[in-house]
Amino acid sequence: MKILHTADWHLGKIVNSVHMTEDQDYILNQILDIIRKEQPDVLVIAGDLYDRAVPPKEAVDLLNRVLTTLVTDIKIPVLAISGNHDSPERLEFGTEMFRAQNLYIETKLSRSLEPVILNDEHGPVYFHLVPYIEPAEAREFFADNSIHSHQTAMEAVIRYIKQHHDMTKRHIFVGHAFVAGGMESESEERLSMIGGTPYVDANLFDDFSYVALGHLHQPQRIRRNVVRYSGSILKYSFSEANHKKSVTIIDLDEAGTCELGYIPLQPKHDLRVVEGYFEELMANPLENNEDYLHIRLLDKGKIMDPMYKLRKVYPNILRLERVGLATTKSLVDLQQIRQKQSQSHQELFASFYKEITDEAIDEKQLEYMEKVISTVMTKERGE
Numbered sequence: 001m002k003i004l005h006t007a008d009w010h011l012g013k014i015v016n017s018v019h020m021t022e023d024q025d026y027i028l029n030q031i032l033d034i035i036r037k038e039q040p041d042v043l044v045i046a047g048d049l050y051d052r053a054v055p056p057k058e059a060v061d062l063l064n065r066v067l068t069t070l071v072t073d074i075k076i077p078v079l080a081i082s083g084n085h086d087s088p089e090r091l092e093f094g095t096e097m098f099r100a101q102n103l104y105i106e107t108k109l110s111r112s113l114e115p116v117i118l119n120d121e122h123g124p125v126y127f128h129l130v131p132y133i134e135p136a137e138a139r140e141f142f143a144d145n146s147i148h149s150h151q152t153a154m155e156a157v158i159r160y161i162k163q164h165h166d167m168t169k170r171h172i173f174v175g176h177a178f179v180a181g182g183m184e185s186e187s188e189e190r191l192s193m194i195g196g197t198p199y200v201d202a203n204l205f206d207d208f209s210y211v212a213l214g215h216l217h218q219p220q221r222i223r224r225n226v227v228r229y230s231g232s233i234l235k236y237s238f239s240e241a242n243h244k245k246s247v248t249i250i251d252l253d254e255a256g257t258c259e260l261g262y263i264p265l266q267p268k269h270d271l272r273v274v275e276g277y278f279e280e281l282m283a284n285p286l287e288n289n290e291d292y293l294h295i296r297l298l299d300k301g302k303i304m305d306p307m308y309k310l311r312k313v314y315p316n317i318l319r320l321e322r323v324g325l326a327t328t329k330s331l332v333d334l335q336q337i338r339q340k341q342s343q344s345h346q347e348l349f350a351s352f353y354k355e356i357t358d359e360a361i362d363e364k365q366l367e368y369m370e371k372v373i374s375t376v377m378t379k380e381r382g383e
Contacts, residue, residue, distance in 0.1 A: 001042070001125050002041050003212075003250040004040040004042070004044065004248070005044045005228070005230045005250060006043070007212070007214030008048045008214050008217055008232035009063075009232075009233055011024055011051060015292070015318065016318035017318075018292065018316075021056075022268070023234060028062070034263055035076060040249065042118055044079050044174055044212045046083075046175065046176055046230065047082060047131065047215065048085045048086060048176065048215070049086055050063070050091075052085060053086070054090075067103060071101045075102075079127050079129055080103075081106045081129050081175070082105070082106070082107040083131070083176040083215065084132045084189060084191055085189065091107050095107070106131050109130070109137060109141050115165070115171075116129060122254040125170045125171075126165060127174060128171065128208075130175045131176060134153075135150060137153075138156055139153070142160075144156060149198075150191060151201060155204060158205070169256075170209050170256040171209055172209060172212065173210070174212045175211070176215050177200045178215055178216070179199070179229075181222050182216045184218075185217050185237060185239040187236035187237035188215065203223075209252060209257075210226045210250055210258050211226060212230070213228060214229065216229045217229075217235075217243065218240065219231035219244065219246050226258050228260070230247060231243065232245065233245060234265075234267055235271040238318075246264045246265055248260060248262055249263060269316060271292040271293075272291050273293075273294045273296065274296065276296075277297070278299050278306055278309075281297075281314075290316055292316050293314055293317050293319075294317075294319040294320075294321065295317055299322070307320050322356075346366065349361075349366075
């Protein structure tokens, strides 16, 4: 059986005030092309289809269009679960009806404990679709007051599966969890830590042929090659700038042995961190200048309105940082805070100017600022 594993679509995501729907549409069409070419027997989506519980209309329309293409045009079974960003109630709508079209979306623990069984020429493959759940949900469902963490919740789920199934057969676990040893990035929302740790031990999954995980955005294995995060379909923060996004292809043989392959995804706009000097960046434009950029300027001197000027060359700058002006001085020191509280507006600005430029403000500039401050204060008083 050939399985395509993906996760963390986060439809409706906004990155630095930019709506990513157009980029997500582009990459999902690429995934559809991969499916048409590779012809897997099943598609697995391991949670976080949406980026938030109440997704925007554009995100709902995009998911509807993609799922319709998958089950009616390509006619591939789709096995999906809800993640910590999804609303189980919203994703659950129509799930019983969708099953007739081989679209399985599991959002609740009660139904997910019964596997979806797909057959190939060697017999059945058992897919256990376990959505993201809080420890309290598992505690109530299993009537087990000892469940106070994601670890003990997952232990109860795995124990139930082992008690009700012959684990010598081929079993695929699909989950959305933080498995210990995984590398996270800034764009991942931490799982709830109320009542205990969010981590789950990878050893729990030893009896499964393959473990298709969602939640962590970097493609990676955890302890064994067959315990894998496919990663997100796009870079969703600059902490992911060095990630290589991909989908995972699993060839499952008769004995339950997996041969893994990885197909890279090419975004419409990459998300990159770039360092350089202002004049060099302006005079020698980077390749793919329409990528989403975090530009770190190394200049120490004054630059008038660098963002405005740089955006003429790089229209999709999302963040600009003046590395050369970084200061090691801390404003957290209580004595400094008290001192600043007693300063006049002019003194505060002069202090700010020196901290940013590492130069003292001259008399002409200070005189100009005093006029500006006086004008603003007059307007605020309504005079």
